Amino acid sequence: MSEKIRINKYLSASGVMSRREADRFILSGKILVNGVTAEPGMKVDGSEEILIEGKPLLKDPGSVKRVVIAYYKKRGIVTSTVNQGREKNNIIDAINYPDRIFPIGRLDKESEGLILLTNDGSLVNRLLKGAGGHEKEYEVSLDKEISDSDISLMAKGGIELIPGRKNRPCKVRKTGPCSINIILTEGINREIRRMAEYYGYRVMKLKRIRFINVTLDGLKPGEYRELTDSEIESLI
Numbered sequence: 001m002s003e004k005i006r007i008n009k010y011l012s013a014s015g016v017m018s019r020r021e022a023d024r025f026i027l028s029g030k031i032l033v034n035g036v037t038a039e040p041g042m043k044v045d046g047s048e049e050i051l052i053e054g055k056p057l058l059k060d061p062g063s064v065k066r067v068v069i070a071y072y073k074k075r076g077i078v079t080s081t082v083n084q085g086r087e088k089n090n091i092i093d094a095i096n097y098p099d100r101i102f103p104i105g106r107l108d109k110e111s112e113g114l115i116l117l118t119n120d121g122s123l124v125n126r127l128l129k130g131a132g133g134h135e136k137e138y139e140v141s142l143d144k145e146i147s148d149s150d151i152s153l154m155a156k157g158g159i160e161l162i163p164g165r166k167n168r169p170c171k172v173r174k175t176g177p178c179s180i181n182i183i184l185t186e187g188i189n190r191e192i193r194r195m196a197e198y199y200g201y202r203v204m205k206l207k208r209i210r211f212i213n214v215t216l217d218g219l220k221p222g223e224y225r226e227l228t229d230s231e232i233e234s235l236i
Helices: 007-013 019-027 091-095 121-128 148-156 191-198 229-235
Strands: 031-033 050-052 068-073 112-118 136-142 160-162 171-176 179-184 203-211 224-226
Touching (some): 007 121, 068 091, 112 121, 148 171, 160 191, 179 191, 191 203
Antiparallel strands (some): 031 050, 068 112, 136 203
């Protein structure tokens, strides 16, 4: 590569991590370029020696076997690769996988359930694009009985949950007096909690049970498994 590009874009194009994850690593001083701590906006052409947490970036990242992991995140685990101070509860520490991996999307600290992690940055970018309409399914327990009219309103979407952005229509069905099943196709931060609060409910328990074709089946809290090649192909 002769033309220089931003290092976060280079790492993402190499399949090492997403741009967002690269930015986090850069800001935390975990990336060195020719012995110098990388800075936001730094440009590289691929000829440099790049160290990520002391480990050299392979010149041919494509030769590394792609790994995708399905993990059952417990409540209290933070979806971050960064240490949380004294509280050793980030998702990377919790899994303790032998190779460098990073999460595809997020699941807030108070939620539990399925989250995927991978060593392929290009896959992260592809699956996190909102236009992809990828389904994510959740089981939700509320603090009080929910009415059929509120379920219909939730399903219609169109609520401005964050300034300047309205949520998409989604699938909502009642599974009990105080429980619902929701299928989303976007990634607004804390969307279900914000949506419930909008209609006067509080989420007591939230569990993601499916991401596209991958489910929690066979996993207990804190366990993970590697996806098969056929599952990965179906996923993308």
